[in-house]
Amino acid sequence: MTLIYGLVDMQSFYASCEVASRREFTVTRRMDRDDSDPALVVAGDPARRSGIILAATPPAKARGITTAMRLGEALRLAPELVVVAPRMRLYIETSARIQQTIREHFPLQEQFSVDESFFAFPHPSTLFCDPVAAARGLQQAIWDQFRIRCRIGLAPNKWMAKVANNVAKTVAGGIVWWPDGDLLPLHELHVSKMWGLRKRAHVLELEFGAKTIGDVSRISRGALRDRFGTWGDVIHRWSHGEDPSPIHPDAYDAPHKSYSHRVTLPRDFYARDEVATVILELLDEVCRRLRHAGQRGKRVGLGVTYARFEGGFYRARALTSAHDDARAIYPTLLALLDQHWSGDGIRAVGVSVDDLKTAADDQLSLFEDIPKRVQLNRTIDLIHERYGKTSLYRAASLTAAGQLLSRSKKIGGHWSGTP
Amino acid sequence: MQFVIKKNELLTGLQQIVRVIPSRTTKPILYGVKIDAEFNRIRMTAYDLEIGLEILIENKDQEQVEVLQVEEPGSIVINAKFLLEIIRKLPQQLVRFNLKNHIATIQSGAAIYTLNGLDSREFPLLPQVDDDEKLTMASTLLLQSIQKTVYAVATIESRPTLTGVHFKLKNDILTLTGTDSHRLSNLKISVDTLKEYSFEEAIMPGKTLQELLRILPASEEMVEITLADHQMLIRYDNIHFYSRLIEGTYPDISRIIPETFRTSIKIGTKNLIESIERAALLARENDNHVIRLHLRPNQTEITSTSQELGKISEVIEPQTFQGEELMLACNARFMLESLKTIDTEDVSIQFTGPGSAFIITPVESDTNHLQLILPVRLNHA
Numbered sequence: 001m002t003l004i005y006g007l008v009d010m011q012s013f014y015a016s017c018e019v020a021s022r023r024e025f026t027v028t029r030r031m032d033r034d035d036s037d038p039a040l041v042v043a044g045d046p047a048r049r050s051g052i053i054l055a056a057t058p059p060a061k062a063r064g065i066t067t068a069m070r071l072g073e074a075l076r077l078a079p080e081l082v083v084v085a086p087r088m089r090l091y092i093e094t095s096a097r098i099q100q101t102i103r104e105h106f107p108l109q110e111q112f113s114v115d116e117s118f119f120a121f122p123h124p125s126t127l128f129c130d131p132v133a134a135a136r137g138l139q140q141a142i143w144d145q146f147r148i149r150c151r152i153g154l155a156p157n158k159w160m161a162k163v164a165n166n167v168a169k170t171v172a173g174g175i176v177w178w179p180d181g182d183l184l185p186l187h188e189l190h191v192s193k194m195w196g197l198r199k200r201a202h203v204l205e206l207e208f209g210a211k212t213i214g215d216v217s218r219i220s221r222g223a224l225r226d227r228f229g230t231w232g233d234v235i236h237r238w239s240h241g242e243d244p245s246p247i248h249p250d251a252y253d254a255p256h257k258s259y260s261h262r263v264t265l266p267r268d269f270y271a272r273d274e275v276a277t278v279i280l281e282l283l284d285e286v287c288r289r290l291r292h293a294g295q296r297g298k299r300v301g302l303g304v305t306y307a308r309f310e311g312g313f314y315r316a317r318a319l320t321s322a323h324d325d326a327r328a329i330y331p332t333l334l335a336l337l338d339q340h341w342s343g344d345g346i347r348a349v350g351v352s353v354d355d356l357k358t359a360a361d362d363q364l365s366l367f368e369d370i371p372k373r374v375q376l377n378r379t380i381d382l383i384h385e386r387y388g389k390t391s392l393y394r395a396a397s398l399t400a401a402g403q404l405l406s407r408s409k410k411i412g413g414h415w416s417g418t419p
Numbered sequence: 420m421q422f423v424i425k426k427n428e429l430l431t432g433l434q435q436i437v438r439v440i441p442s443r444t445t446k447p448i449l450y451g452v453k454i455d456a457e458f459n460r461i462r463m464t465a466y467d468l469e470i471g472l473e474i475l476i477e478n479k480d481q482e483q484v485e486v487l488q489v490e491e492p493g494s495i496v497i498n499a500k501f502l503l504e505i506i507r508k509l510p511q512q513l514v515r516f517n518l519k520n521h522i523a524t525i526q527s528g529a530a531i532y533t534l535n536g537l538d539s540r541e542f543p544l545l546p547q548v549d550d551d552e553k554l555t556m557a558s559t560l561l562l563q564s565i566q567k568t569v570y571a572v573a574t575i576e577s578r579p580t581l582t583g584v585h586f587k588l589k590n591d592i593l594t595l596t597g598t599d600s601h602r603l604s605n606l607k608i609s610v611d612t613l614k615e616y617s618f619e620e621a622i623m624p625g626k627t628l629q630e631l632l633r634i635l636p637a638s639e640e641m642v643e644i645t646l647a648d649h650q651m652l653i654r655y656d657n658i659h660f661y662s663r664l665i666e667g668t669y670p671d672i673s674r675i676i677p678e679t680f681r682t683s684i685k686i687g688t689k690n691l692i693e694s695i696e697r698a699a700l701l702a703r704e705n706d707n708h709v710i711r712l713h714l715r716p717n718q719t720e721i722t723s724t725s726q727e728l729g730k731i732s733e734v735i736e737p738q739t740f741q742g743e744e745l746m747l748a749c750n751a752r753f754m755l756e757s758l759k760t761i762d763t764e765d766v767s768i769q770f771t772g773p774g775s776a777f778i779i780t781p782v783e784s785d786t787n788h789l790q791l792i793l794p795v796r797l798n799h800a
Contacts, residue, residue, distance in 0.1 A: 331577035364793040365600045
């Protein structure tokens with residue numbers, strides 16, 4: 001008995017959530033007809049034509065609209081377009097419920113992104129005697145429950161399942177199964193379909209003359225290793241349809257390796273104290289998460305993007321000891337800002353903390369009451385947990401520079417959709 | 420400018436000078452050494468605006484052999500590291516310098532170098548220090564005093580004043596203090612002063628002091644210290660060392676030194692160091708290098724636990740014990756760095772409790788040296 005690995009992904013996830021939650025489209029939509037959806041887009045800021053498209057339904061895409069396109073351009077292509085604002089909270093909650101449905105069908109499951117999930121089941125087995133039928137069962141369940149279409153790739157391992165899933169997006173029914181031992185469907189694909197290689201696929205085509213994945217499989221391991229280092233082994237393995245990665249059902253619960261927050265500012269900031277206010281807000285958020293996870297960071301990084309999103313820097317510095325307290329880390333971030341800021345207007349700021357340790361003991365200080373500080377942080381965390389992040393914040397967040405209040409209405413930089 | 424100089428004199432001076440030359444700077448002239456030929460001496464200057472070093476080479480009256488002969492005064496700036504390499508490789512013991520229009524000709528035996536120099540008027544001026552008021556002490560004493568305090572200063576600039584050693588002079592007593600807020604070292608020494616010289620506050624950068632440690636000779640030679648205009652000048656023999664001082668107010672440490680103690684021990688310094696070094700092997704993985712001290716009347720127990728590696732425990736017998744039994748945790752690295760500045764056979768440690776500072780002092784010593792360490796608060800125990 002071997003395992004069959006599957007990758008399921010939702011079609012135009014954010015846009016589908018919007019369509020599915022709007023009564024006016026319910027009657028006409030059909031699972032097997034992409035063109036029964038309205039031409040709808042989710043735009044970062046529907047009020048501004050310079051806002052960008054975050055997601056588009058298949059009929060919108062059929063009119064030439066792509067994600068990351070400016071709204072103004074999209075409306076020129078399709079004036080009748082339905083434009084809606086993002087509701088990030090709805091998408092994240094829907095995502096969690098879909099993951100639950102997948103787990104009910106296939107207990108061995110690993111979330112891969114907000115709208116993708118790996119799963120695996122034994123084959124041959126009496127429970128999943130027809131793999132394609134089992135996949136179709138999941139597809140139908142997700143449609144019945146959420147009115148969202150999904151595509152499923154089935155293959156002997158995770159990497160092939162990911163590639164098969166991409167093929168599934170182009171076939172009727174949206175399901176592709178590559179049984180074990182048959183590499184033909186993989187090998188006839190164009191080399192650019194090798195998922196995860198980025199520019200390396202281009203190198204394979206240009207320098208090795210490989211047109212298809214089959215061509216890649218005929219390049220010797222040594223030659224690949226000479227050109228790509230350790231990546232050579234990976235490419236060799238993948239081209240032979242091999243990938244040993246197991247399913248990690250708890251992948252999303254593993255301890256973090258770093259924490260970071262970033263915000264795009266509503267205008268260019270030129271004043272140091274305004275930038276400093278935003279840095280402190282982001283750092284507070286990072287430290288809150290560190291404390292929640294019982295971790296401390298020994299290195300802190302500051303990222304800055306200048307006006308018009310042109311240029312900027314990311315610089316990190318080690319701390320003398322691991323911290324989870326904003327006041328201990330903040331001066332280092334200011335030092336990074338002072339050292340590397342060219343003085344240009346700042347449009348986006350990011351703060352990260354990594355080199356994480358498990359929170360342990362507190363080195364006491366001559367000039368500061370550390371136990372009192374620990375207790376204060378604990379109390380603030382409790383208040384935030386119970387009454388929300390906007391129940392208690394620094395006075396600086398009320399100044400014109402403060403981003404905390406507008407950020408609290410957003411998730412991942414887009415409107416959460418909850419008042 | 421024209422002069423003849425002995426190669427070795429020039430080499431010794433230049434080797435000191437290049438220590439102060441910055442490895443990266445936005446002002447290219449600072450890569451240079453300024454050479455001034457005066458009527459009877461040569462003055463070499465390096466200045467990175469943080470540290471300045473001035474070395475004088477002259478014929479000493481009592482010596483028979485002339486090291487220098489200035490034929491025509493003048494001044495030029497030459498890339499210091501490059502000049503050092505050239506001088507090092509010269510074939511003969513005598514070097515002739517000749518300067519015309521910012522071009523220096525260096526001649527030794529048959530070898531002739533022609534080097535492009537820079538205009539010395541563009542070189543930053545060293546601060547003017549009035550030497551009416553000064554304090555005097557033996558070089559080796561200054562060297563030791565710095566060593567015993569500079570280890571404790573902060574390396575991160577969250578409080579800039581803590582990155583330096585604080586100097587204070589009052590009633591012919593010089594007090595040096597270094598702290599990074601987790602430990603502190605405080606040393607008082609008697610010095611000679613001119614005109615009852617005193618000052619309240621001078622914070623000298625830790626990095627500059629590390630540089631000074633490499634330049635100061637470990638001898639009884641006398642060193643003069645003078646303050647002026649946010650600068651400190653340290654002078655001995657033919658060397659003038661200038662340092663910028665850190666601006667800001669140093670925290671008042673008089674209130675944080677405890678005066679009553681719960682537990683006091685006297686213990687062999689060497690035994691304690693070795694025992695902590697053994698325990699520290701297991702504390703390395705831990706971010707705070709935590710070891711535990713359990714103080715009992717006839718036993719001082721040192722333990723360290725690592726979840727991955729295991730546990731170590733060692734008992735040593737203190738010379739004396741006073742007060743109550745006590746258990747506390749502290750940073751092994753802080754302990755070792757403190758104990759290694761102690762040059763007496765025994766050391767006295769006075770504790771106030773598991774959550775407050777303890778004091779380390781040498782036993783039966785002439786030096787008034789006090790070190791303070793704050794414990795680590797254990798969260799899981």
